[in-house]
Amino acid sequence: MSSSKFEEYLSKVISQVKSKEAHSMIKKELSDHMEELSKSFQERGVSIKDADKKAMEEMGDPSTVGKNMNHLHKPRMDWLLIVLFVILAGVSFLPLIGGFSEPSISLMKNQVVWLVLAILALVGFLFFDYRKLKNLWMYFYGGGLILFLTTFLVGMEVNGAKRWISFGGMTIDGPAITLFLFFLAWAGIFAKINEFKGWKKQGMLLFLFWTPVLLYIMVPQFMYSIIYFFCVLAMYVFSYVHKQFAIKVAVGNLLIGIIFISTMILYFPNSFLSDTLIPLKDILSEAGWFGKGLYNDLKLAEAHTDLVFPFLVYSLGWAFGMLLCLLLFVFILRISLNAFKTKDVFGRLLVIGGAALFIIPACWNILMGLGIVPIMVVPLPFISYGGSMLLVYSALLGLILNVYRRKDIVEPTIVN
Structure with missing residues (x-):
């Protein structure tokens, strides 16, 4: 193909495309298509020069093509997720208003500060090229281990759990931040799993996988180990791994998992609170469709954190509770569907793992509030009071929006 004419045509097309990140992908896309057109004309007996000319004519006016490409390959924003984030963040203030004998001004001020930091985290993870994180998995994993070590050495123990680190007047839940770091690490690992x-590298993967599980149990924070387990499992299921390798890893993890769960049942049978200690079903049975109002006589421990769902249902009724479940369902469904709109394997893994990090705590918290599953320390995403997990969820949402924003401007790495 006539390189000078071809480059001139491509330059005119690219000049109409505002996203510089998409230029290389568009060039490759158009180049391959024009090569195919030129070859098809040559097979019909047309000379190379005329075939190249006809191929460009077939493509159409470069300015028009460029405008079409600019429309197709431009950053996009999922405004529905942002609107849902704002609504859920707004709901988080309701328990602080009605969950105490009088509105907790200090907690509301803290929540505002954490929310501002969460928005900064969301924006920070939204506007950069997420693909740069792929090769940093060792640093993220190492950072998670260092944070665990720091928590064990200098962390504060509250209610028998040594998981808090205080600095600069702020208290951070160390293990909660490690969830995010390990999530990034495993997304990078699975992006290049093959x-x-x-056997040495496969053994290393088994060691890397189970080490955080044991560390979360040592904290103790068993719920984090469950969230971590299913997050990594979800990314593994959707990673592009060779079948033989997948079977080996699956069997190895299955055997270790059986031993691990059996040990937990034998040695920690009474690790969880029974719902008989907190009569959640009785509380919910009195709620009615429209509740008792935010200012009521309900005395419920952790009404603004782990048991925020039964408090909201009791105060605002089952109608509000079902609406809240619907909002969370739409939020999680939207994220899950977005995962398959990107053709980049690392981006897809980030969204799938991020969806799991939302799904597990949201479902457990609601089922726990209904008295169906054991009561554990697990926040309801964006709604439960607490800064560390709010930061984690906001950073996750920023990454998920980042992947969606670039879905049409990154070069595909998934072959359908």
Whole structure:
């Protein structure tokens, strides 16, 4: 193909495309298509020069093509997720208003500060090229281990759990931040999973996988180990791994998992609160469709954190509770669907893992509030009071929006 004419045509097309990140992908896309057109004309007996000319004519006016490409390959924003985030963040103030004998001004001020930091985290993870994180998985994993070590050495113990680190007047839940770091690490690992060949590397993966589980139990924070387990499992299921390798890893993890769960049942049978200690079903049975109002006589421990759902249902009724469940369902469904709109394997893994990090705590918290599953320390995303998990969820949402924003401007790495 006539390189000078072709480059001139491409330059005119690219000049109409505002997103510089999409330029290389568009060039490759158009180049391949024009090569195919030129070859098809040559097969009909047309000379190379005329075939190239006809190929460009077939493509159409470069300015028009460029405008079409600019429309197709431009950053996009999922405004529905942002609106849902704002609504859920607004709901988080309701328990602080009505969950105490009088509105807790200090907690509301703290929540405002954390919410501002959460928005900064969301924006920070939204406007950069997420693909740069892929090769940093060792640093994220190492950072998670260092944070655990720091928590064990200098952390504060509250209610038998040594998981808090205080600095600069702020208290951070160390293990909660490690969830985010390990999530990033495993997304990077699974993006290049087929490079881990040989029994030594496979053994290393098993060690890397189970180490955080044991660390979360040592804190103790068993719920985080469950969230971590299913997050990594979800990313593994949707990673593009060779079948033989997948079977080996699955069998190895299954055997270790059986041993681990059996040990937990034998040695920690009374690790969870029974719902008989907190009569959640009785509380919910009195709620009615429209509740008792925010200012009521309900005395419920952790009404603004782990048991925020039964408090909201009791105060505002089952109608509000079902609406809240619907909002969370739409939020999680939207994230899950967005995962398959990107053709970049690392981006897809980030969204799938992020969806799991929302799904597990949201479902457990609601089922726990209904008295169906054991009561554990697990916040309802964006609604439960607490800064560390709010930061984690906001950073996750920023990454998920980042992947969606770039879904039409990154070069595909998934072959359908």
